[in-house]
Amino acid sequence: MADRVYNFNPGPATLPLPVLEKMKGELLDFQGTGMSILETSHRSPEFKKVHEDTKAIIRETAGVSDDYHVLFTGAGASMQFAMIALNFLSGGKSADYINTGAWSKKAIKEAQLVGNVNVAATSDDKNFTYIPKKYSFDSNAAYVHITSNNTIFGTQWMNFPDTGNVPLIADMSSDIFCRKLDFTKFGMVYAGAQKNLGPAGVTVILLHKDLADKAGGELNTMLKYGTYIEKDSMFNTPPCFAIYTVKLVLEWLKDQGGLDAIEKVNDKKQSLLYGTIDSSGGFYRGTVEKEDRSWMNATMRMGSEELEQTFIAEAKKQGLHGLKGHRSVGGIRVSMYNAMPLAGIEKLVEFMKDFQQKNG
Numbered sequence: 001m002a003d004r005v006y007n008f009n010p011g012p013a014t015l016p017l018p019v020l021e022k023m024k025g026e027l028l029d030f031q032g033t034g035m036s037i038l039e040t041s042h043r044s045p046e047f048k049k050v051h052e053d054t055k056a057i058i059r060e061t062a063g064v065s066d067d068y069h070v071l072f073t074g075a076g077a078s079m080q081f082a083m084i085a086l087n088f089l090s091g092g093k094s095a096d097y098i099n100t101g102a103w104s105k106k107a108i109k110e111a112q113l114v115g116n117v118n119v120a121a122t123s124d125d126k127n128f129t130y131i132p133k134k135y136s137f138d139s140n141a142a143y144v145h146i147t148s149n150n151t152i153f154g155t156q157w158m159n160f161p162d163t164g165n166v167p168l169i170a171d172m173s174s175d176i177f178c179r180k181l182d183f184t185k186f187g188m189v190y191a192g193a194q195k196n197l198g199p200a201g202v203t204v205i206l207l208h209k210d211l212a213d214k215a216g217g218e219l220n221t222m223l224k225y226g227t228y229i230e231k232d233s234m235f236n237t238p239p240c241f242a243i244y245t246v247k248l249v250l251e252w253l254k255d256q257g258g259l260d261a262i263e264k265v266n267d268k269k270q271s272l273l274y275g276t277i278d279s280s281g282g283f284y285r286g287t288v289e290k291e292d293r294s295w296m297n298a299t300m301r302m303g304s305e306e307l308e309q310t311f312i313a314e315a316k317k318q319g320l321h322g323l324k325g326h327r328s329v330g331g332i333r334v335s336m337y338n339a340m341p342l343a344g345i346e347k348l349v350e351f352m353k354d355f356q357q358k359n360g
């Protein structure tokens with residue numbers, strides 16, 4: 001406990017301490033079974049309950065009904081870039097994608113291998129430092145795809161586009177459940193767990209039944225959403241331990257007061273951090289448009305790369321880890337997912353002020 005640091009890594013990312021402690025407590029003997037959940041059959045009643053409880057708490061947190069399938073897949077959010085296109089874009093259909101950088105680009109690339117992609121808006125003209133506000137949607141599109149939070153550039157959608165009757169699909173890997181949100185606006189939401197939900201190894205999917213019904217194409221078993229729906233994500237062995245951890249993380253979130261409460265904490269965290277950047281007289285410079293600043297991944301630059309390196313090294317000595325920006329952007333990135341307490345940001349801004357005083 002005494003050795004734990006504030007971990008600002010972008011993903012895999014910090015987990016709530018009570019979750020890790022619960023896992024530790026249950027690790028050798030899961031609820032009186034005399035074995036670890038790691039060693040338990042995925043067909044056992046014990047795991048079946050974990051699986052059902054995890055689906056239930058995901059639906060509860062999102063505030064959605066049984067109209068949405070909750071699915072668990074492997075191979076990360078990246079696999080969904082391909083699966084979405086394979087299931088919904090085959091047979092000459094077209095889909096609209098909004099390009100907000102890195103992850104959107106990868107999603108577009110995979111979709112282009114399957115069907116027609118219309119880039120309905122892009123912020124590449126300013127190196128993805130903003131979220132596009134104007135789009136040209138095709139009313140016949142199979143779906144519209146967005147990345148709700150750009151983990152690398154530090155932008156986040158605050159108001160989602162109105163796509164009319166066309167289903168909206170969102171990659172929410174780095175901001176799912178960070179705030180209140182009307183999830184019923186979405187045809188599909190997916191998130192690799194390792195940022196805001198748990199460990200690497202499982203991707204959580206909410207898929208509306210109407211969209212699921214539109215899936216087509218002759219696909220291999222493991223590439224079809226239909227398989228995950230029919231077999232309750234257990235055609236093959238699911239990532240049991242990752243699913244179990246997601247359950248614990250969402251139970252922890254519920255204990256905190258759910259999305260209402262975490263939104264307030266996240267808002268405090270972001271305003272404290274961005275406030276410190278903005279009142280630094282240019283010593284710290286935010287890299288994206290203010291209105292599109294991410295609550296989850298804050299990006300900033302300093303006067304020189306040397307200074308940034310010193311900042312990262314000095315911070316680490318103070319127990320503030322993982323602040324290096326993505327290699328494609330450079331600078332500093334502060335990842336402050338749900339599991340990062342306000343105290344972590346308070347300590348960071350104290351450090352920032354102190355560092356500025358000594359180096360400004």
Ligand SMILES: *Cc1c(COP(=O)(O)O)cnc(C)c1O
Binds near residue numbers: 076103149150172192
């Ligand atoms: C990290 C990330 C991904 C990639 O997730 P994997 O699980 O590694 O495939 C995709 N999209 C976003 C927004 C991410 O932050």
